[in-house]
Every structure is written in C-alpha cells, then in structure tokens.
Amino acid sequence: MVDNPFLYPFGQLVLLNGIFHWVESPTYYSGLPRGIASFDLVSETFKEIQLPQELLDRRKFSVLNLWLFEGCLYLIGSMYMVGVEVWTMKQYGVKESWTKMLVVDGDTFGVGYIDLKNSLGNGVILVQADHLFPFLYDLNKEEARQLKIDGIKPPFFTWAFLGSLISPTFGTCLEAQ
Numbered sequence: 001m002v003d004n005p006f007l008y009p010f011g012q013l014v015l016l017n018g019i020f021h022w023v024e025s026p027t028y029y030s031g032l033p034r035g036i037a038s039f040d041l042v043s044e045t046f047k048e049i050q051l052p053q054e055l056l057d058r059r060k061f062s063v064l065n066l067w068l069f070e071g072c073l074y075l076i077g078s079m080y081m082v083g084v085e086v087w088t089m090k091q092y093g094v095k096e097s098w099t100k101m102l103v104v105d106g107d108t109f110g111v112g113y114i115d116l117k118n119s120l121g122n123g124v125i126l127v128q129a130d131h132l133f134p135f136l137y138d139l140n141k142e143e144a145r146q147l148k149i150d151g152i153k154p155p156f157f158t159w160a161f162l163g164s165l166i167s168p169t170f171g172t173c174l175e176a177q
Contacts, residue, residue, distance in 0.1 A: 014068045017092075018042055021049070021073060023066045036066060036073070051075070052087050052098035061085070069116045074101070076114060084114050102137055104129075104144055117158050126158060134158045 014021045020039045036049040052075070055061070061077035068074070075087040075098075084104045091097035104114065104127075117126040123139040126147070132155030134147040146154070 012066070014066050014073065016068055016071075016073060021066060023064050023075075036075075049073075049089070049093060050095040052095070052100075054100070055085075055087070067116060070119055074116060076116075078114070086114070086116065102139060102142070104137070128158055132157075 012022070018041050020041070021036055022038075024035055024037050035051050038047050038049060039045070040047070051064075055064070055075070055077060061079050063078045065076045065078075066073060067076060069088075073089045073092070076084060077087070078084045086101045086103075087098050088101045089098050102125075114130075115128045117128055117134070119125050120136070125137050125139065126134060127137050127144070128134050134154075134156065135144050136147055137144045147158070149156075
C-alpha cells in the first residue's frame, strides 16, 4: 500500500505514459487546487506537477479540469458566463512550458465550460461549449465561430472518431451451435 500525500482527485483521472494525473481537490481556504497530482503505475510513486503561475496568481476560475488532448496535458479553467482559458503543457513536467492555448470570453456563446473534441488541422479545433453548442476555434486567428450544419439546429453534440481499416469484428470468433 502506497501513502497518498495529495488531496483526493477533483474531476477526472487522465492517463498519460502509464501515469495517472488529476487536479487536486481545492483546499478549503483558497478554493483552488494546489497543483496536479500524479501516480506512476510502474514505480508506484506520487509526484506533483505545478500549475501555471498565471493561474495561481489570478485565481479567477471556479472550475479547473485536466484533459488529455493530442498527447499533452491540458488545463481548462472556467468561470460561468465570464469565460474559459485552455492551457497546454508543451514539455511534460516542466512548469515553464505551460502555454495559454485559447481564451473564450463568456460573451462569445455564453460559455461557462468547454471540452476540446478534435483537431481539424491548420490550427482549427472542434470545441463543445457547455456540453451543447459546438464551435470551431482558430488558434492562429484567435477567433471562434459556431459550428453550423445544414438541417441541424443547436444544441447538438459532437464526438471525435478515429477512422480505421481494421474491422470491429476482427479477432472475434463466433462458435457454431
């Protein structure tokens, strides 16, 4: 049994390179997490990854979630109707490599929470706002536009799928009776 020196997870666990990561639950007094805790499944050790200093200095988000997107850790800080910021850790474990990826003002779509869904290439990503409204965010132009599909009215959900040439029934065996 390994002692856990960190507060219990706040939100989901993220598995990257055989290491579980989670945002530590907020402390009672500050209302903000201290950092990102991790547990290495191979060495059975706990470590802490520090949050971006700007997030610690400003303390403006009511919710801070951790995600895995394109093989990197992402922090999504949100304050309902105020806005959302997304940060990515470009170099694993290096505090100084945290980079602000996008900022969505609450006025844009009345957004309070977002999920990163998929990268569409050329710096455009598919984002789901408040679990209901999809939009495309252009990282190069730093602008968002609501996703519109002919014949479908918002709200609607989006999912990212990875195509494959392997049949979903490959490797299964049905026995004749």
